[in-house]
Amino acid sequence: MNSLFFKIFVSFWLTLVLFAGSAIWLASNYLDDVRSEHNTSGLHERMASYSQEAREIVNSGNLAALKQWLTQLDHHEPIPILLIDQHGEELLGRPVPARIVRRMARWNHQLEDNDDDHEHRHRHRGRRLVVSPDGTRYWLAPDYQSITLGRVLKRPHVIAIPVLLATLIGGLVCFALARYLTAPLGRLKQATERMASGELSHRVTPGMRGRKDEIADLAEGFDFMAERLEQLVGSHKQLLRDASHELRSPLARLQVALGLTRQRADASLDTELDRIERETERLNELIGQLLSLARLESGGIATNKTEIDLELLLKEITEDASYEARANNKDVKLELSSEGTVTGDEVLLHSAIENIVRNAVRYTAPDTQVEIVLKKDAANSSYRISICDHGPGVPEAMLPHLFEPFVRVAEARDRESGGYGLGLAIAHQAIRLHQGSITASNLPGGGVCMEIALPAENRNER
């Protein structure tokens, strides 16, 4: 009974059967009720008022008005009411059943007998006599036998309430059913999005509140998948961290051994030893980067929060970077269209932005410049720092992957320029720790623009 398949099947099936059954039952009941004698007392009163109205119109002598009145009456009265003249013709031309024709002869006969008592006694039969000023006699008579389901359903006031009720109740039931089915799917969708954004510890089962059906199974499966994914990613990161950690001891020994060799060796080996030393330094730096990335990713960094003047920070970075850039006929230009202060770890933010700027300097073509712009966005809610180079750009498909560790855009070029493929990943994580974001896009004329968004300080909150 907990299966979703069963729930949907049974609810639709039952609804249809119940609806059809109750519709047929109600309709036949209604029809019976209209035809039966139970309803005649109501009809009596209605007939009395109808004949009254008819008499008034007949007295005015307007036949067209009479026809119009009769048409209107036919519209809202479930029982067909005929107005028959003495020739047996119905005023609107509707066929008069033989039964009524026969009875009419008797009514006429009785009328000619001038038997008023009789007339009163036969009141319950419903017929009414309407006499026009010129003496024409009409019989106003209900035609019970001609009530059909079709005719009843065509009267708006009869059908309105059931239709309204069906719409309301059916709507409510369907709304509840649809909600019941889609709400957990919405939660699942949200969970997949959160997983995709890196929140691997998110689980959906707690939000299912004791549901036991296919959706709950799906949620369980999802959680299981998330758990495995978290473990795998966790162990992968742990491995990277441990390996980097363990690599440092041999590296430290290597450096001392190298120092000892230098002390003993003569000058003829200097070139080779310098080379070894340089490579050792690079290895050292790479391990350092790996460790800081691991620390940033775990988010457990004891951030040293201070107020950072973005203007000052960017000026320092620009100064340093342009000094190096000029050596290669490149330049770095800073444009400040806003001042800004953010709260965060200055060292972290400095190295993050510096990494991106250095990267831009590396890739921008000779005789071009790297442009750094600081501005506040329209809503004044964040600072935007864009860093654009005029280099070869990045293949469109690679743009979203630029901030992943060890991504190389073009194998040969990166090796030549000495990139480790970690700088942007570290920058990304550092900016993320400042509740900021970073995106990359290609410039139409070639080159890449990195845009960093950092939330602006809300002075009221502090």
Place this chain on the structure above:
Amino acid sequence: MIANRILLADDDVELCEMLAEYLERDGFAVSQAHDGAAALEKARSGNHDLVVLDIMMPKMSGLDVLRELREESLIPVLILTARGDDVDSVVGLELGADDYLAKPSNPRVLVARIRAILRRAENNATQTESSPSGAPLKVEDIELFRGSRKVLRDGKPVPMTSTEFGVLEALLQHAGQVISKAELSVEVLGREMSRYDRSLDMHVSNLRKKLGPRGDGDERIKTVRGVGYLYTINENE
């Protein structure tokens, strides 16, 4: 000249032995300790001029060793921290280390740092001999005796490490003027300042704690953002 005696405390025995050899070739006398407890015991013996202390050691971490050591001794201490672990270096400097060095690094750099620290300590020592009654550097309530490495506040001694002494000496010499961090770094630590090196900030913060506020409640050493430090003097006097 007697060789400077260095205590090398690191749990990596192989590294320790190689480093000892390297330092001996550079003219130091080296003894080793391979865990925290042994390091503390040897450092307390008073037979050394400087301790090179690794932070990550079994039995007792380098930071704990430093904390206990500083309760009784002002012997110069250079701590070795894991590369990229700024927290350890900040804590170490706060506990009174004279300087720090990220590990792994080039042994040449290690020797340079050791020499810089020893030079500070020796400077002070030689001056004692040359001018035993040398006039103290006096700024208001602080008296600094270059020779005996003593600092008095209101006539009461304030214990400090040789690096802290060096920083204070430089600040007092420039009392009333701003001295830039770069200048301080070269003058006291004996090296070019690198950006975001927190050593000077930590030494200054230790000095503030030890000296307390001025008599009139003002801060004794002011940080001039983006520039350097200022030892304040009462300008009304």
